[in-house]
Amino acid sequence: MIKYILKRLLALIPVILGVIFIIQFILYISPNDPAVVILGVDYTPEGAAQVRESLGLNDPFIVQFARYVLDLLRGDFGNSYVTGEPVAVQLAARFPNTLILVVVSMTLCTILSLPIGIQSAVKPNSWFSNITAALGMVGIALPTFWLGLMLILLFAVHLEWLPATGSVSLTGMILPAITLSASFMAGTMRTTRSSMLDCLNQDYIRTAKAKGVSHHDVIDKHALKNALLPIITVVGVNVGTQMGGSVLTETVFSYPGLGIMLTNGIKQTDTPTILGCLVVMAICIGICNLLVDIIFAFVDPRIKSQYSKRG
Amino acid sequence: MADEILQIRDLQIEFVSEGEVTKAVNGVDLTIAEGKTLGLVGETGAGKTTTALSVLNLVPKPQGKILSGEVILDGVNVLEQSEHEMEKIRGNTVSMIFQDPMSALNPVMSVGEQIAEVVKIHEKVDEKAAMERAREMLETVGIPGERAVEYPHQFSGGMKQRVLIAIALACSPKVLLADEPTTALDVTIQAQVLELMKELKRKFNMAMLMITHDFGIVAEVCDEVSVMYAGKIVEHGTLEDVFDHKCHPYTEGLFNSLPDIDNRKSELKPIKGQMPDPTNLPTGCPFHPRCDYCTERCSQEEPPKVQINDTHYVRCWLYENTKESQLKG
Numbered sequence: 188m189i190k191y192i193l194k195r196l197l198a199l200i201p202v203i204l205g206v207i208f209i210i211q212f213i214l215y216i217s218p219n220d221p222a223v224v225i226l227g228v229d230y231t232p233e234g235a236a237q238v239r240e241s242l243g244l245n246d247p248f249i250v251q252f253a254r255y256v257l258d259l260l261r262g263d264f265g266n267s268y269v270t271g272e273p274v275a276v277q278l279a280a281r282f283p284n285t286l287i288l289v290v291v292s293m294t295l296c297t298i299l300s301l302p303i304g305i306q307s308a309v310k311p312n313s314w315f316s317n318i319t320a321a322l323g324m325v326g327i328a329l330p331t332f333w334l335g336l337m338l339i340l341l342f343a344v345h346l347e348w349l350p351a352t353g354s355v356s357l358t359g360m361i362l363p364a365i366t367l368s369a370s371f372m373a374g375t376m377r378t379t380r381s382s383m384l385d386c387l388n389q390d391y392i393r394t395a396k397a398k399g400v401s402h403h404d405v406i407d408k409h410a411l412k413n414a415l416l417p418i419i420t421v422v423g424v425n426v427g428t429q430m431g432g433s434v435l436t437e438t439v440f441s442y443p444g445l446g447i448m449l450t451n452g453i454k455q456t457d458t459p460t461i462l463g464c465l466v467v468m469a470i471c472i473g474i475c476n477l478l479v480d481i482i483f484a485f486v487d488p489r490i491k492s493q494y495s496k497r498g
Numbered sequence: 499m500a501d502e503i504l505q506i507r508d509l510q511i512e513f514v515s516e517g518e519v520t521k522a523v524n525g526v527d528l529t530i531a532e533g534k535t536l537g538l539v540g541e542t543g544a545g546k547t548t549t550a551l552s553v554l555n556l557v558p559k560p561q562g563k564i565l566s567g568e569v570i571l572d573g574v575n576v577l578e579q580s581e582h583e584m585e586k587i588r589g590n591t592v593s594m595i596f597q598d599p600m601s602a603l604n605p606v607m608s609v610g611e612q613i614a615e616v617v618k619i620h621e622k623v624d625e626k627a628a629m630e631r632a633r634e635m636l637e638t639v640g641i642p643g644e645r646a647v648e649y650p651h652q653f654s655g656g657m658k659q660r661v662l663i664a665i666a667l668a669c670s671p672k673v674l675l676a677d678e679p680t681t682a683l684d685v686t687i688q689a690q691v692l693e694l695m696k697e698l699k700r701k702f703n704m705a706m707l708m709i710t711h712d713f714g715i716v717a718e719v720c721d722e723v724s725v726m727y728a729g730k731i732v733e734h735g736t737l738e739d740v741f742d743h744k745c746h747p748y749t750e751g752l753f754n755s756l757p758d759i760d761n762r763k764s765e766l767k768p769i770k771g772q773m774p775d776p777t778n779l780p781t782g783c784p785f786h787p788r789c790d791y792c793t794e795r796c797s798q799e800e801p802p803k804v805q806i807n808d809t810h811y812v813r814c815w816l817y818e819n820t821k822e823s824q825l826k827g
Contacts, residue, residue: 398593
């Protein structure tokens with residue numbers, strides 16, 4: 188098992204190198220001139236040439252790529268073209284904020300959608316199931332920015348219960364977390380529902396009932412544990428997606444996270460910032476997938492025995 | 499007859515899906531005496547499994563509906579019991595072995611846990627004692643007790659069926675419902691499992707309902723046999739009655755579909771045609787479209803139950819005027 192985890196972690200390295208290569212290549216062939224960004228109003232052709240030379244932008248692409256990777260190994264993400272500050276410092280300040288937001292929103296999403304999904308699978312044709320399915324569709328259909336703005340309007344402007352801007356605090360977290368989880372809730376709910384429905388129709392559920400297992404235990408102990416795999420996959424992928432996909436929510440609430448940093452970087456053509464954000468997100472997604480696979484092994488003994496065979 | 503442990507009277511069950519009504523069971527009568535084995539024989543779709551599920555009151559809802567009849571298990575009509583009462587009966591007074599051992603075990607629970615669970619529910623014992631019993635039960639069905647910690651995917655099909663038997667017998671039920679317990683297994687394993695079931699039946703003095711389509715199994719383990727066709731018992735009797743004095747054309751057809759080991763050159767004579775569509779059963783005798791002896795009456799009126807002797811009856815117009823005296827003579 189440990190061997191397997193180490194193997195998977197090693198396999199992350201080429202993935203991240205690939206991500207860096209592709210992003211850097213796209214930025215390399217894009218017509219933006221970093222020298223313009225850095226010099227701003229002080230732009231002169233001579234100054235620009237000097238800046239390009241000092242940043243090594245005249246080197247062949249492959250040299251630039253290698254230099255970035257080597258710097259990265261030392262924890263150096265380069266300096267922002269705009270502020271001149273090290274990108275690593277910015278990342279270290281903002282990454283925890285996004286992480287907290289995602290964890291809170293995913294917890295909220297899971298706590299709400301799991302029981303609803305299970306209940307609507309147990310009684311698939313009830314009014315409860317129909318209403319929650321409809322609400323789920325609404326959740327998917329609502330654009331994040333619109334929902335965020337409406338929540339601000341209601342809770343911050345009219346009711347004045349909560350702050351309009353997001354921050355890393357109990358009250359500042361509520362609205363962004365709701366907004367972020369809304370679109371993921373429907374998916375989690377539906378996966379839970381269909382996965383549970385599938386399991387409830389299996390032969391082993393009939394065996395359990397024939398043993399005299401109570402209705403409650405049939406669902407909790409026999410069906411849910413089998414239904415968990417697809418649910419874990421969805422939640423895991425959602426966490427990964429949210430790490431990179433909280434951009435809209437963060438923008439609406441001016442929440443100080445990675446998302447805003449990335450959009451600002453893009454607006455200002457700040458290559459090191461863009462690269463830094465994307466590398467961190469890629470690592471997060473990779474780790475989320477790995478975590479999902481590890482949790483699988485603990486839920487399903489069939490998968491665990493495969494790992495130990497391969498490990 | 500006080501020693502009847504299971505009695506099914508005039509059971510009628512139908513399934514409704516997408517507006518179509520499937521008549522699965524149409525007035526079945528069955529009785530099993532304590533310690534005896536009844537074979538329930540018929541083609542796929544004859545309603546055998548549904549009949550057995552009704553004893554557990556586990557006919558799938560809401561599609562399945564029990565229209566009428568009673569199922570009296572150890573003096574209690576299970577169809578009138580609350581869900582809570584049923585939970586105490588299932589696995590305790592009556593248990594069931596299902597057809598497909600590959601999918602009937604929970605893949606994420608160790609087999610020991612799955613056996614221990616039924617013990618914990620019905621006998622107020624703690625975790626440790628239940629696991630101990632689980633290991634004993636595994637030994638009883640011929641699996642080393644240490645394997646209790648293993649998961650279903652680590653067992654072969656025959657072993658899984660043994661585990662299911664262990665689950666079913668863990669609380670020494672009075673009635674065991676065996677739904678084609680050997681159909682999914684290799685022939686060699688079939689013999690082993692049957693032998694095991696026979697032995698355990700004697701040991702626990704259980705009554706058994708053996709659902710099968712294999713007359714070989716019936717001859718091997720059963721005392722009496724009921725032949726089921728389109729949700730009805732068309733012939734019932736002791737092994738001797740049905741094997742040596744079969745009356746119903748359908749029973750005859752089933753026997754003719756078996757290869758004859760003494761005369762290997764003889765061609766098989768399968769029953770012509772298909773099982774009738776249970777959403778649209780033929781009028782009269784449900785077997786008449788496939789019957790070689792069909793008369794006009796067969797297609798119009800349902801045949802009555804004709805008692806051939808004390809233990810043997812048949813539902814067929816052919817025997818309507820047959821007096822017992824004639825048969826004997």
